[in-house]
Amino acid sequence: MEVLLGKDVTPTVGQRVKMASQFKDKGQGTVIAVHANGGYCSVRWDNGQEEKVVFTGQRGDYFLVLDGDSGPMSTQDTGDDSASSANLHKQLLAQEVVKALRQAQIEIARLEAQKAEVIAQANAQKAVLAKEVKSLRAELERLGPNRNGAMSGDNVPTEDLVDSLQRRKEFEENFTRTLRDLRKELENTSIKSLSSKGQVSLGIRSLLQLSNERIEKVMEEAAQVPVEERLHIESLRLLMENAKLRKCLNEYSEGLLQHTLVKADQVNGQTTRNSSSFFGLI
Incomplete structure (x- = not known):
């Protein structure tokens, strides 16, 4: 009786497996990584080929069964599987x-x-401000102060206007x-x-x-x-x-x-x- 990975037994790294009977036989292989909480595995087949995704429960598909006829893994195989799993995680x-x-x-x-x-x-x-200052200065120079110290047609003292423009310029520069x-x-x-x-x-x-x-x-x-x-x-x-x-x-x-x-x-x-x-x- 076949033991399905993901259904009858939890997939783990190092298990010796083969394809279920209803799928094409690929020989024996070893689980080198488990993904998606056991939903699929990565397998290295003994012929040297590797498959990154072999379903073991994801989407309701069970492709792998335990290979009861194979012997225990060698120390070299275990080391290779660990290295492959590490490389996969690095990727x-x-x-x-x-x-x-x-x-x-x-x-x-x-x-x-x-x-x-x-x-x-x-x-x-800044460009707009500089243009306004230049225009106002030209206007001040053209009109000039009257005898009362004010611009003609206006009651605002010239010095107050200049001070106001200077304060605005300083504020803009500071900002x-x-x-x-x-x-x-x-x-x-x-x-x-x-x-x-x-x-x-x-x-x-x-x-x-x-x-x-x-x-x-x-x-x-x-x-x-x-x-x-x-x-x-x-x-x-x-x-x-x-x-x-x-x-x-x-x-x-x-x-x-x-x-x-x-x-x-x-x-x-x-x-x-x-x-x-x-x-x-x-």
């Missing part, structure tokens, strides 16, 4: 890392576009300088920047925590910047959204690392130590 981890990098590149590109938009708006505002400094501080919250400037080597988790603390500090400073016009509000709003996106990216990275470590726990002890050292988490 899965590499795929997760590549996926995370692609998503990070998309987020960075979006942040760069937002930064360019803020800079363009600030430059446009632009503050916004530029906050943007630089936000750029320095990246893990790459923190790891390159730090005198003490930190793990990725510590770097993520430090990055989030720096981002929150920038957000607190941005909330205290005075504004006068709609453009100022929109510029600060874009900066705050930039900061929030960076925090979201950090949270995603931390979740990905946690997910990666959980997968790494399924590998044998040696592979787990190598994977942990690779990600700098120990």
